[in-house]
Amino acid sequence: MNIFPSLLLASGGLSFVLVASIRQYLSQYLLDVPNHRSSHTQPTPRGGGLGFVIAFALVSAMLAWLDWQTFTASNALFIWAALIPLIIVGFFDDRGDVPARIRYLVQLSSAGIAIAAFSPFPQPWLAPLGMVGAMLAIALTMIGMTALINFYNFMDGLDGLVAGVSFVQFTYLAIEYNQPMLALLAISLLGFLWWNWSPAKIFMGDVGSTVLGAMIAISLLNQSGGAVQAWSSLAITLPLIADAIYTLIRRVIRKENIFQPHRTHLYQRLQQSGWNHAQVASTYILVTLAIALNLHFLQEFGAWLSLSEVVCAIALGERYLSHQQGIKMRTVIYSSVRNLIMGTRAG
Template sequence: MPKLFDVDLDLWILFLVYGGLFGISAIEFYEVFPTTSYLSLSILLWITLVFCCWYFSFTCSRKFIKQANEDFLDIPNKRSSHRKPTPRGGGKFFFLGFLLGNILLKYIWSASLISSGLGRDLFTIQLLILYCVSIQDDQGHVSARLRYLVHFLVAILAFSFGRVPLPIFGQSPDVIHILGVLLTFLFITGFINLYNFMDGLDGLVAGTVLVQTVFLALYLHQPALIPLAAGLVGFLRWNWSPAKVFMGDVGSTTLGAIIILALINGSGMNTDWGTTPELFWSAIAITFPLIGDATYTIFRRLLRQENIFKAHRFHIYQRLHQSGWTHRQVALTYIAVTGIIAVLIYQWDLAGSAIAALLTLAGILSAELYLQNKGKLTPPSKSDA
C-alpha cells in the first residue's frame, strides 16, 4: 500500500472524508450556536476542543503502544485474527477525551449530549462506572456476573433521560410503557455486548462508529458527539491495519453505550424527556451493519444448537477474514455500508431506515451465500496479521 508521510494512502483518504464531514457538521451546528457577539470565540473554542480530543487520543495511544505493561497485552490464541502480542485498552483515550469534551461543552454551549442537567450528570456517572469495570476486564480481573450487573445498572440509570419509544397503535399506554422499559434494558445491554463482540478486526469498530457518531451528531443535532469522532480519528491512526493497539473492552463497550444512549436521548434541540418513535427508529438504522452481523450470528448459532455464551469465530466479519479477505477489506466494507445507510436515513428518515434494514438483510444473505460457496475457510496470511 502506497504511503504518504509514513501513513498508508487509504488511511489518508479516510481522514480526508471524515474531515469533510467535520466541515459539514460545523455548518450544520451553526443553528445551535448561541447568537451572541461571542460567536467567533465560541467557534474558536469549538475548533480547539475538537483538536484537543484528537491530539489527546492520537498522542496517548502512541505512548501507550510503547509503554503498555503485560497486563494489557493481547496474546494471540487460536481465535485471534492477529499474530503478534498487541496492547489492548487504547479505547480509554478517545473515551476520556470525549467525556472531558462533553463536560467542557456544557460550559461553552447550551447544547449537549443529554438535554437535562440530571440526565447529563447521570450520563457521566454511568459511563464512568462502565469504564472502570471494562478497564479491569481488559486485564482479566472481572467476573462475568459483575460485568453484567454493571450493564444492568447502566440501563437503570438511562431511564433518567429516556427509554426506547414505541408507537401506540391502539394499545394501552401501560402496555406500551412496559414494552418500552423491557426494550430499553434489552437494547442498552445488547448494544454494550454486541459492539464488544464486533471488535475483532483492525479498524472495524473504530471506523464504523466514526461514521455513526458524525451522522448522529448531524441528524440528532448532538454536537457533543463530534469530540468523540475526533478522538476516534486519532485512535484510528494506530488501530488501522496492521493495528499497533486495540481499543479493548473499555473502548467497545463504552462506544456501544454512548451510541444507544444518544439514540434514546434523541434530539439535542429538544429539552423534553426522551425521544420520539419516528426519530429513534429512523436513526437506529445507522447501527444495522454492526448489530445485524452480531444478531444474525447469535440466531445462527442457536439454530445450530451451539452455546452462544462460548467464545467463537463465527461472526460474518470473522468468516470473511478467514475466507481470505484482509482486515482492511472487511473494515472498509462495513464503513462503506454504514455510510450508504447514513445517506438513506438523512434523505428519507423512516423510509430510509426501512431500506437500510432490507440492505442489511441482503448483505447478510449475500455474505452467507458467498461464504457457503467459498467452501473451507482458510486462515489469514502472516502479512495480514
C-alpha cells in the same frame, strides 16, 4: 460556537497522544497474545480505548463548561454517570476476567441511569397498557441497551472495524440531530484509529467497545423527534448489530453453545476466507456510510431500504463464503487425488 472547531481538534489530538502513551505502557503489562480464536498474529496491547475515552471526557467537560446554557450540561452529567461504571469494569476486565454476572449488573445499572435521564426508547404500542406498558417499555429498553453494549464488544475483533464504523455512526448522529458531544467522540475515535487501523498497534478492549455501544444507545434515547425518528435512526447500527444478531440466530439453529467463545461472525469468516483486516473494515464502513446517506435523504423509507440492503449484503456474503468453501474443498480433493496418482505411479 467559534470555539467548537478548536475543541474538535483538541479531541482528536489528545486522543492520538493518549493512545500513543497508553500503547507504550501497556506493551509491557497488558498484551493480547494470539490464540486459536484470534484474528491477529502478533502480541498486541489492549485497553487502548481508554485513550479516546479520556480525551472525550476531558473535551466534553470543557464544552459543557464553555456552553453551560445551550449545551444543557445536566445531560453531560447524566451521560457520564452512565458511562463511568462501564469504563471502570471494562478497564478491570481488560486486565483480567471480571465475572459475566458482575459485568451485566453494571450494564443494567448504566442503562437504568440513561433511561432515568432521557426516558425509555419510544414504544407507542405499549401506551394503551398504562403503567404496565410503561414498565415493559423500561424493561425492554434496558435489555436493548445492554444488548447494544455487548454486540459492540462482540464485534470488536478486527483491526479498525468497530472504531471505523462507530466514527461514521457518531458523525451522522451528531450532524443529523445536533448532538455536539457525539462529534467530539467521533473525532477522538480518529485519533485512536491511527493506531488501530490494520495492522493494529493497539486494541480498544472492553473499556472502549462497551462505551461505544452505550453511547450509541444513549444517543438514540436522547432524541426529540418522536418514535418514527428514533426507530429510523436505529438503522445506523445495522452493520454491527445485524452481523451479531444473524450470527446468534445461526448458532442457535446449529445447536451451538451461544455462550461459548467462537470465530463465526460474518466479519471473522470473511477474514478467514482470505480478506485482509482493512478490506473487511472498509466494507463495513462503506455500508454504514450508505445507510447514513439513506437516512439523511429518505428518512423513514431510508431505514427500511437500509434494512433490506443489509439483509441482501448478508445473503451475498454467505453465498460468497459458500463459493469459497467449495473452491477449497475441490482444491483439497484435487490435491489428494493427484498425490494418490503420483504415489501409485511411483510405486
